Amino acid sequence: MPPPAVIAPSILSADFGALGAACSETIENGADWLHIDIMDGHFVPNMTFGAPVVSKLRPHVQRPKTALGKGTFDCHMMIAEPKKWVTEFANAGCDLYTFHHEAAISSTAASDPVSTSSEQTNPKELIRFIHAKGMLAGIAIKPDTEVEVLYEVLDSAVKEEVPDMVLIMTVHPGFGGQSFLEGMMPKVKTLRDRYPELYIEVDGGLGEKTIGRAAKAGANVIVAGSAVFGAPEPGRVIGALRRAVEVG
Secondary structure (H helix, E strand, O other): OOOOOEEOOEHHHOOHHHHHHHHHHHHHOOOOEEEEEEEEOOOOOOEOOOHHHHHHHHHHOOOOOOOOOOOEEEEEEEOOOHHHHHHHHHHHOOOEEEEEHHHHOOOEOOOOOOOOOOOEOOHHHHHHHHHHOOOEEEEEEOOOOOHHHHHHHHOOOOHHHOOOEEEEEOOOOOOOOOOOOHHHHHHHHHHHHHOOOOEEEEEOOOOOOOHHHHHHHOOOEEEOOHHHHOOOOHHHHHHHHHHHHHHO
């Protein structure tokens, strides 16, 4: 059975001066999740939110009653040391901790912000760590990364090592407002054909003009920033995105 359509507006495009209200209103307008871009200025050349902001936003949106349900805080961790911040974000109210494969294989296995480690992070071990902290785990890849690097993780026989979602970046991470990279759609189709029940998220340049291509490829989780937050009728846009995914 294919996974349901999920619309996850990116709060990077919201009004930072009234962010709590923007989050609650977006859920009321029909969004399923909120996509929260965490950037550290190292993995990507930009900085955004940290765990304290997530903790302040959490009271504005009811936590999901079921795994991957309405109200999920989908924290996209564009950070150089993803394992260090797992506990901080779990405590802040993150539901889905999505780290980058590229960061995981080039970072240390230190388990908190002040610790050091001589060991390298292992993606499967990191997923186990995220699950042990009570969160769901997502794994993301940049446009230049081949989708095949994910197979070892997705095919693990150990349930705790398998991610709950894969994020295919359809722009180069770091800044909002970029154009959709249609060349990423074969990655999405490859994953959908190989893993029919997998939650597959796409992020970057998604809107009413591009959603059809992502939906046809098999994406079911749609991140849209300015297309939602910049719209005169955000609820209408959210509905249009959902219908496109459901039609496929």
